[in-house]
Amino acid sequence: xxxxxxxxxxxxxxxxxxxxxxxxxxxxxxxxxxxxxxxxxxxxxxxxxxxxxxxxxxxxxxxxxxxxxxxxxxxxxxxxxxxxxxxxxxxxxxxxxxxxxxxxxxxxxxxxxxxxxxxxxxxxxxxxxxxxxxxxxxxxxxxxxxxxxxxxxxxxxxxxxxxxxxxxxxxxxxxxxxxxxxxxxxxxxxxxxxxxxxxxxxxxxxxxxxxxxxxxxxxxxxxxxxxxxxxxxxxxxxxxxxxxxxxxxxxxxxxxxxxx
Amino acid sequence: xxxxxxxxxxxxxxxxxxxxxxxxxxxxxxxxxxxxxxxxxxxxxxxxxxxxxxxxxxxxxxxxxxxxxxxxxxxxxxxxxxxxxxxxxxxxxxxxxxxxxxxxxxxxxxxxxxxxxxxxxxxxxxxxxxxxxxxxxxxxxxxxxxxxxxxxxxxxxxxxxxxxxxxxxxxxxxxxxxxxxxxxxxxxxxxxxxxxxxxxxxxxxxxxxxxxxxxxxxxxxxxxxxxxxxxxxxxxxxxxxxxxxxxxxxxxxxxxxxxxxxxxxxxxxxxxxxxxxxxxxxxxxxxxxxxxxxxxxxxxxxxxxxxxxxxxxxxxxxxxxxxxxxxxxxxxxxxxxxxxxxxxxx
Amino acid sequence: xxxxxxxxxxxxxxxxxxxxxxxxxxxxxxxxxxxxxxxxxxxxxxxxxxxxxxxxxxxxxxxxxxxxxxxxxxxxxxxxxxxxxxxxxxxxxxxxxxxxxxxxxxxxxxxxxxxxxxxxxxxxxxxxxxxxxxxxxxxxxxxxxxxxxxxxxxxxxxxxxxxxxxxxxxxxxxxxxxxxxxxxxxxxxxxxxxxxxxxxxxxxxxxxxxxxxxxxxxxxxxxxxxxxxxxxxxxxxxxxxxxxxxxxxxxxxxxxxxxxxxxxxxxxxxxxxxxxxxxxxxxxxxxxxxxxxxxxxxxxxxxxxxxxxxxxxxxxxxxxxxxxxxxxxxxxxxxxxxxxxxxxx
Numbered sequence: 048x049x050x051x052x053x054x055x056x057x058x059x060x061x062x063x064x065x066x067x068x069x070x071x072x073x074x075x076x077x078x079x080x081x082x083x084x085x086x087x088x089x090x091x092x093x094x095x096x097x098x099x100x101x102x103x104x105x106x107x108x109x110x111x112x113x114x115x116x117x118x119x120x121x122x123x124x125x126x127x128x129x130x131x132x133x134x135x136x137x138x139x140x141x142x143x144x145x146x147x148x149x150x151x152x153x154x155x156x157x158x159x160x161x162x163x164x165x166x167x168x169x170x171x172x173x174x175x176x177x178x179x180x181x182x183x184x185x186x187x188x189x190x191x192x193x194x195x196x197x198x199x200x201x202x203x204x205x206x207x208x209x210x211x212x213x214x215x216x217x218x219x220x221x222x223x224x225x226x227x228x229x230x231x232x233x234x235x236x237x238x239x240x241x242x243x244x245x246x247x248x249x250x251x252x253x254x255x256x257x258x259x260x261x262x263x264x265x266x267x268x269x270x271x272x273x274x275x276x277x278x279x280x281x282x283x284x285x286x287x288x289x290x291x292x293x294x295x296x297x298x299x300x301x302x303x304x305x306x307x
Numbered sequence: 308x309x310x311x312x313x314x315x316x317x318x319x320x321x322x323x324x325x326x327x328x329x330x331x332x333x334x335x336x337x338x339x340x341x342x343x344x345x346x347x348x349x350x351x352x353x354x355x356x357x358x359x360x361x362x363x364x365x366x367x368x369x370x371x372x373x374x375x376x377x378x379x380x381x382x383x384x385x386x387x388x389x390x391x392x393x394x395x396x397x398x399x400x401x402x403x404x405x406x407x408x409x410x411x412x413x414x415x416x417x418x419x420x421x422x423x424x425x426x427x428x429x430x431x432x433x434x435x436x437x438x439x440x441x442x443x444x445x446x447x448x449x450x451x452x453x454x455x456x457x458x459x460x461x462x463x464x465x466x467x468x469x470x471x472x473x474x475x476x477x478x479x480x481x482x483x484x485x486x487x488x489x490x491x492x493x494x495x496x497x498x499x500x501x502x503x504x505x506x507x508x509x510x511x512x513x514x515x516x517x518x519x520x521x522x523x524x525x526x527x528x529x530x531x532x533x534x535x536x537x538x539x540x541x542x543x544x545x546x547x548x549x550x551x552x553x554x555x556x557x558x559x560x561x562x563x564x565x566x567x568x569x570x571x572x573x574x575x576x577x578x579x580x581x582x583x584x585x586x587x588x589x590x591x592x593x594x595x596x597x598x599x600x601x602x603x604x605x606x607x608x609x610x611x612x613x614x615x616x617x618x619x620x621x622x623x624x625x626x627x628x629x630x631x632x633x634x635x636x637x638x639x640x641x642x643x644x645x646x647x648x649x650x651x652x653x
Numbered sequence: 654x655x656x657x658x659x660x661x662x663x664x665x666x667x668x669x670x671x672x673x674x675x676x677x678x679x680x681x682x683x684x685x686x687x688x689x690x691x692x693x694x695x696x697x698x699x700x701x702x703x704x705x706x707x708x709x710x711x712x713x714x715x716x717x718x719x720x721x722x723x724x725x726x727x728x729x730x731x732x733x734x735x736x737x738x739x740x741x742x743x744x745x746x747x748x749x750x751x752x753x754x755x756x757x758x759x760x761x762x763x764x765x766x767x768x769x770x771x772x773x774x775x776x777x778x779x780x781x782x783x784x785x786x787x788x789x790x791x792x793x794x795x796x797x798x799x800x801x802x803x804x805x806x807x808x809x810x811x812x813x814x815x816x817x818x819x820x821x822x823x824x825x826x827x828x829x830x831x832x833x834x835x836x837x838x839x840x841x842x843x844x845x846x847x848x849x850x851x852x853x854x855x856x857x858x859x860x861x862x863x864x865x866x867x868x869x870x871x872x873x874x875x876x877x878x879x880x881x882x883x884x885x886x887x888x889x890x891x892x893x894x895x896x897x898x899x900x901x902x903x904x905x906x907x908x909x910x911x912x913x914x915x916x917x918x919x920x921x922x923x924x925x926x927x928x929x930x931x932x933x934x935x936x937x938x939x940x941x942x943x944x945x946x947x948x949x950x951x952x953x954x955x956x957x958x959x960x961x962x963x964x965x966x967x968x969x970x971x972x973x974x975x976x977x978x979x980x981x982x983x984x985x986x987x988x989x990x991x992x993x994x995x996x997x998x
Contacts, residue, residue, distance in 0.1 A: 104900050123906060133901035137919035137996045146915070147905040178996040198905060384961050388750060405963035412749065412963070456866070462946065464962045483771060488866050489946060494856060503865040622771030623962055 049115070051202055051234040052078035052101065056110035059096055070096045072259030073110065078202075083228060083235045085245035085252045087295070089302035093260025094238045098204050101236065102127045117201050123147065126195035130207040132187040134179045134194070141166065141175040143190050147198030165193040168227060185216035192224070196231065205237045209244065221247060222275055229273050242291045246270070247279060254295055257302040264294055335647040337558060340372030344552045346545075349386040350399030352379045352585050354511075354592075355423035355537045357577075358600050359399050362563035364580035371555035377584065382461075386540075390416050396545040397556065401537045402614045404464025404623040410635045411626045415543030418636045420557045421606045422537035423598035428529060431511035431595045434474045435523035437499055446505065449527045450478030455505035458488040458495055464623035466536050471508045472617050474527040482621055499523045512591030533599065534610035546637060557604060557640040561648055564600040568653065572597045602651035604641040608632055666708030674701040691745050695736065702732065752966040760966035761973060764955070768801070774950055776974070778802025804974060806950035807940060810868065811982065814875025815936045819929060822883035827913075829884065830891020830921065840888070847881040852942050859947075871943055878939045879932040886928020890921030923997065926990045933986055937979050952978065 059071040071093040078084045086094040099105040100112050102125055114124045126147060127133075134143045141162055142149070148158035166172045169189040179187055188208060195203055209217040221244060228235065228248075239245050245252045246268055254263040270283055278284055346368075350356050359377070362368050368375040380386045383400035387409055390398050399422060400406070409416065425432070434457075440446040446455065452475065459467035472482050488504060492513050498504045499522040506526070509517065517523040539560065546553050567577055578589055612632055618624055674697075681687055681694050706725055713721055734754045740746045741753035748756070764776040778798045786794030799805050829836045851874050858873050859865035894917060902916040944953025955971035958964075991998070 102904055104904065125904075127901070127904045129897055129901060131895075131897045133895075133897040135898060135901075135916065135919070137922070137994065138915075139996075149915075150906040150908075150911055180996060194905070382961065384963060387963065391749060392747065403961075405961060408963040409749075414749065462961055463958055487949075489949075494859075497860065498865065501860065501865075503859075503863075622769070625962070625964055 049080050050077045051080045051082070051115055052076065052084075052113075052236060053115060054097070054101075054110070054112040057097065057100065057107055057112040058109040059093065059100065059105070060108045069259040071100075071107075072261045074112075074255075074261050076112075076253065076262070078234060078236060080234055081232045083237065083248060083250045085237045085239055085249035086255060087239060087242060087245045087252055087291070088255030088260070088263075089257045089295075089299045090240065091260070091302060091306065092255040092257040094255055095206055096260070098127070098206050098236060098238050101125060101202075102204050114202050121151075123151075123198055123200040125202045125204050126198050126200040128188075128191050128195050128203070128205040128208040130210045132179075132184070132191045132211075134187050134190045136179050138178075139175065140171055140177050140179070140182070140186075140190050143179070144171075144193045144197050146194055151198075161197050162193075165197045168196075168230075169193045169223065183216075185212055185220060188212065188220060189223070192227075196227065196233070202234045202236065205235060207238050207240070210239070217244075218276060224248060225274055242288050242295065243279060246284060246288050246291070247274060247276075252291060254291065254298070256298050258305050263298060266291055334370055335558065335649075337371065337555065337647050339370060340552065340555065343369075343372045343374040344549070345374045345376065346397060346552060346556060347376045347378070347395040348397040348399065349378050349380045349389055349395045350584070351381075351383060351386070351401060351537075353537070354581060354585055354587070355598050356399040356539075356584075357423060357567065357581055357598065358560045358563040359539070360580040360584040361566055361577055362559040364583055365563070365566065365576060367559040367562045367566075368556070371559055373552065373555055373559065375556075379584070387414070387416060390540065390542045393542065393544060396542055396549075396552075398540045399537070400540060401461075401466035402535075402611060403461075403466060404618045406540070407615055407618055407624050407630060408626070410630055411624065416540050416635075417543065417546055418538045418606060418611070419541045419546060419553060419638075419640045420539040420560050420604060421535050421601060421641070422539060423600050424533055424535050424607065424610075425531045426529070426596050426599055427532040429596040430529045430532070431514060432470060432508065432530065433514055433525045434471065434506060434508050434527040434530070435499075435514060435517060436506045436526045437502065437504070437523050438521055439502075440505055441524040441526065447526060448478065449474040450480065451526075452506055453480060453484050454486070456486040456488055456503070457482075457506045457508070458490050458498060458504045459508040460490065460492045460495075462489045464618055464621075467508050468621070468623075469536060469614055469617050470530050472621060473530045474508070476617070477527070496520065496522065511595040512587060515591070515594065531610065531613070533607070534613065535607045536610065536614060538606070538611075546640070550640075553640050554643050558644040558647060561602070561604045561641075561644045564604065565602045565648075565651060567597075567600050568602055568651075603645055605645075606636055606638055606641055608636060611636065666712055667705045668708075670701040670704040670708065674698055674705075677701075687743070687745055691740065698736075702729075749963075750965060752969060756966045757969040757973065760964075761970035764967060764970055772949065774801050774803055776802065776955070777804045803950050803952050803955050803971075804978070806948070807937075807944065807952045807978065808982075810871050810875055810940050810951065811933075811936050811978075814872040814940070815879045815933060817872065818876030818879030818936075819883045819932060822880040822932075823887050823925065825880075826884040826887025826925075827891055827917070827921070829888040831917070836888065843881055843885060847885060851878045851939055855943055855947065866947075871940065871948065874943055875936045875940050878935050882932040882935060883925070883928045886931070887921060887925050890924030890928070891917055893924055894920035919994075922994055926986075926994070929990075930983065930986055933982055934979065937975070937982065941975055 054074055054076040057071055057074040058069070060067050060069050074093070074097060086097065088094050096105065097112065100107055101114060116124060135146065138146065141159065144165055145158040145162045148161060163172070166175055169192060171186065171189055171193065174182055174186065179190070182190075192208065209220055212220065225248065237245070237248060242252075249268050252266045252268060254265070255261065256263045266287065268287065270278055270281070270287070348359065350359060363375055363377055378395070380389070383398070383403040384405040386395065386398035386400045387405055389395040391409075391414055398416075406416070434449055436446040446452060457471060459465070459471050461467035468482060468487070471487070475481060475484065490498065492509065495504070495507045495509055496513060496517050499507065499517055500520075507523070514525070518525065541553055566574070571577065573593055578592055581587065581592055582589065612629075615630055615632075619627070619629065677694065677697060681690065687694065710718065710721060737746075737751070738753040738755060741748045741751050768775045768779060778801055780798070782798060783795055786798060790797075825839075829839055855870060855874055858870040862869035898916055898920060899912070902912050907915060940951070941953035941956070944951035945957040948954045952971055952974050956968055956975065959967035959971060
């Protein structure tokens with residue numbers, strides 16, 4: 048398998064009032080094409096920073112972090128699904144989903160054809176002409192996900208995308224993500240602080256420590272696919288989440304103390 | 308800083324002189340009021356109310372038992388409003404359109420003493436034309452102003468408009484035949500300089516200023532010789548219910564006028580009083596032609612009638628038939644003052 | 654009080670205050686208390702009217718609530734006008750300075766239908782003459798009608814000046830919002846100039862123009878007043894855009910122009926329109942104040958003229974026109990706002 052994301056000794060420091068802060072220290076990661084990798088760690092462990100660096104929204108201080116381009120140079124390297132949805136309030140659902148395609152200069156008919164397909168995949172067909180202020184948070188995040196997928200990037204970067212949603216909506220969207228991933232097998236880097244979510248969605252879970260943020264351990268999720276919410280009821284699921292929690296608990300305590 | 312010190316000095320001088328002056332005056336056998344009576348006066352700060360300033364600063368009001376409060380107002384209309392609302396007792400104002408309209412509406416305000424009269428010759432108030440227009444012969448008299456831009460202060464229906472209209476009237480023109488522009492006296496010299504106006508009505512010291520700067524030349528002077536365009540008006544309540552106060556007020560004005568005749572006009576204590584209330588300079592007052600202050604306090608009714616006619620014909624009033632001047636003027640107070648003081652002997 | 658709860662919520666809740674009010678007014682009238690106690694009676698009257706309205710509102714079925722509230726919004730000003738009318742005609746207020754509303758309306762009608770042959774002006778330019786003028790004199794005749802209109806004089810000054818000020822302000826504000834260096838250089842200066850009363854610099858503006866009494870200085874003073882408000886609010890609007898939206902725009906490959914067109918401009922619009930609304934109000938205030946003494950046409954001139962010649966009903970009528978212009982211009986801007994921002998319904 049060819050690696051799609053490569054990070055070698057990725058380090059990020061930035062100045063603050065309390066002096067230099069090290070957000071990321073010597074972080075190594077390799078994600079294969081078509082792999083779904085979840086980054087889990089306490090707040091402040093630099094997982095979102097790493098994702099933003101990959102997305103090109105931030106720079107590294109040292110080391111390397113990049114997405115390996117594919118054969119088609121016109122295909123975008125990555126697109127981000129933000130926790131805050133980041134859908135444009137002034138565009139309809141349809142035009143939000145079409146945004147990336149429009150920026151790439153696709154004609155109206157062409158991009159709307161792609162958009163229709165994705166709107167029906169995420170169940171937003173009826174709401175195509177709505178503005179974001181007229182739909183719920185869960186629907187806004189569907190728009191954000193569809194916007195990223197419609198743009199067909201090499202890698203999908205998801206920054207705690209379900210973090211702002213209530214438990215029921217989150218469960219529904221987790222199932223939708225699973226279903227969509229089965230269809231596309233996109234390379235995904237998924238940041239979350241929910242161990243359950245990471246185990247449910249990912250092929251691999253990477254645990255990170257805080258202060259400085261670096262890799263602590265890695266767990267391969269060998270639960271069979273296709274998965275759904277019933278997967279969470281299996282003893283294998285419970286065993287794996289239990290093991291990860293054992294590993295993470297002390298780290299979370301340490302992070303809390305450091306913040307206090 | 309400088310102006311402040313100067314004012315303070317003037318005030319001190321005035322106070323010192325007032326004590327001396329008060330002692331020297333006699334009250335023509337009219338007993339001062341005791342306790343002193345308060346009179347609230349609003350005035351437009353121009354030299355034509357100089358009798359008011361002299362009476363106040365040289366202690367003439369005080370010797371009749373009058374405690375006079377002077378407040379300056381921006382326009383006659385303001386004073387009229389305060390008079391009718393009973394907020395003030397006396398107004399020193401130009402006989403402007405609002406007063407005629409007010410009288411037509413039955414407002415209870417009456418003229419009871421004259422303000423300063425226009426001089427018979429060498430009036431400081433004149434119409435000037437821009438130098439280049441005058442030199443080229445395009446505008447040499449008020450009759451040449453047809454279609455030209457003419458500026459004056461005070462706006463529609465003001466005393467300035469009346470005087471401008473009088474200058475035009477001599478040549479059969481009205482203010483409708485020229486482009487009138489309303490601007491402050493202080494802005495007019497600059498407007499002459501940059502050529503934005505063709506002519507303007509100006510009084511002292513601005514007229515002298517533009518003549519010295521040679522940006523404009525007088526084309527009409529002595530517009531209304533000997534006429535009264537401003538007056539002291541009293542509220543009906545003041546004149547009817549406090550006639551003994553109004554009578555003494557008129558007497559003090561008459562005394563003041565007699566202190567301002569001939570060269571006495573330039574007496575230092577008088578000049579201090581003028582400068583206390585009017586924005587001018589000693590030079591401007593000394594070099595300018597004095598306004599006339601009738602030592603017998605006669606109210607020139609013909610002048611008022613002419614003011615009324617011009618404003619009415621200019622369409623500034625909201626009525627068409629002339630107003631009966633007997634309703635708006637009361638000569639009783641001025642006559643009683645004259646009777647007490649006797650006819651003026653120079 | 655002594656009645657049962659349902660009965661207490663019945664007619665008594667709204668009727669009692671009204672009865673008390675009527676009794677109070679009648680007693681005051683009989684005892685001749687109006688002249689000296691009118692302010693206390695008005696205050697008490699207002700409280701009782703509020704109590705009656707609240708009582709009535711509680712008692713109304715739900716579906717009548719909205720119509721009732723709408724009626725209150727309209728009826729209360731009418732009540733105020735009625736009170737004013739009565740105070741003025743009964744002589745509690747001096748009708749010369751506070752003419753009754755009916756006389757103000759009469760004066761407004763007078764101003765509207767009459768042509769002032771002395772100044773060659775009319776309030777709205779007698780639009781009913783347009784067909785006849787067009788037939789007799791063609792378009793120049795119609796233009797002449799526009800030129801005689803005080804309302805049109807004020808409106809054209811506001812609209813042209815506003816456009817001349819707001820359009821460059823949008824560009825400058827946008828640059829200030831986007832570029833830190835420009836912002837640092839201009840922000841404090843502009844905030845300082847913004848608070849200056851623009852009327853104070855009017856004499857200077859007059860010196861700058863070849864025709865100081867023409868439309869140039871007037872339109873310019875409006876433009877300057879609008880400029881700083883719009884520029885500063887555009888800057889705030891651009892700066893206030895959610896950072897995550899800018900990141901999303903960049904992440905989805907928008908170039909500079911696309912960022913401006915698809916993210917920054919629409920993102921700043923709500924605050925830009927706030928600024929435009931304020932600027933429009935300020936523009937009207939400034940031009941009316943300038944027209945007071947510096948113009949021979951315009952609604953502000955009418956206000957001041959009729960005060961100067963003691964025609965107070967016409968002065969109030971002209972003030973009413975200023976209010977109508979303000980409301981009308983604001984409504985027009987709101988329409989533009991709704992069209993420009995369909996997502997903010």
